[in-house]
Amino acid sequence: MKVVLAYVPPMSAKVVIALNKTGREFERVNVSKSDEHYWRLFDKLWKAGEDFVNIEQDIVVSPTILDELENCPAEWCSVAYPYLNGQYPGLGCVRFRAALLQRRPNAVIEAGEWSNAAHKPKHWCAVDHSLTLALNRAGETKHVHYEGVTHLGDHWPTHGCVPRPA
Ligand SMILES: [Zn+2]
Numbered sequence: 211m212k213v214v215l216a217y218v219p220p221m222s223a224k225v226v227i228a229l230n231k232t233g234r235e236f237e238r239v240n241v242s243k244s245d246e247h248y249w250r251l252f253d254k255l256w257k258a259g260e261d262f263v264n265i266e267q268d269i270v271v272s273p274t275i276l277d278e279l280e281n282c283p284a285e286w287c288s289v290a291y292p293y294l295n296g297q298y299p300g301l302g303c304v305r306f307r308a309a310l311l312q313r314r315p316n317a318v319i320e321a322g323e324w325s326n327a328a329h330k331p332k333h334w335c336a337v338d339h340s341l342t343l344a345l346n347r348a349g350e351t352k353h354v355h356y357e358g359v360t361h362l363g364d365h366w367p368t369h370g371c372v373p374r375p376a
């Protein structure tokens with residue numbers, strides 16, 4: 211199971227320390243080069259066709275949550291964290307299995323076609339919303355895990371579209 215930490219500098223030490231405590235290797239991917247680079251990361255991971263976990267840069271994982279995700283038989287698992295008035299399970303800590311990637315090979319491409327007044331196609335801020343929509347439309351549902359991560363909050367750069375689509 212590949213583990214990716216998607217970040218925009220500066221990297222949070224808390225996030226890295228927490229990931230190190232899982233005992234797993236993880237790859238740091240800087241997605242700051244353009245508004246499309248977060249989408250491009252998913253495009254690349256999707257095409258690679260292997261089980262992967264994506265962690266966003268403001269998510270602090272528990273030492274065991276990655277084991278929990280690896281052991282869960284569901285194909286699309288997201289760990290919820292408190293957000294606004296509820297619990298939000300998005301791409302902040304998500305695991306996709308190869309079987310789902312292969313069954314829905316066009317999901318990320320389709321997500322990249324979504325846009326609205328505040329977000330051009332492939333915009334980083336819309337990846338979560340648009341990929342969820344594309345997969346839900348295809349009949350896929352996410353399995354939600356609780357209490358495995360905390361959200362540091364204000365680390366993603368904002369671009370004035372508040373609130374983030376959820
Ligand atoms: Zn699960």
Ligand SMILES: [Zn+2]
Nearest residue numbers: 328335371374
């Ligand atoms: Zn936005």
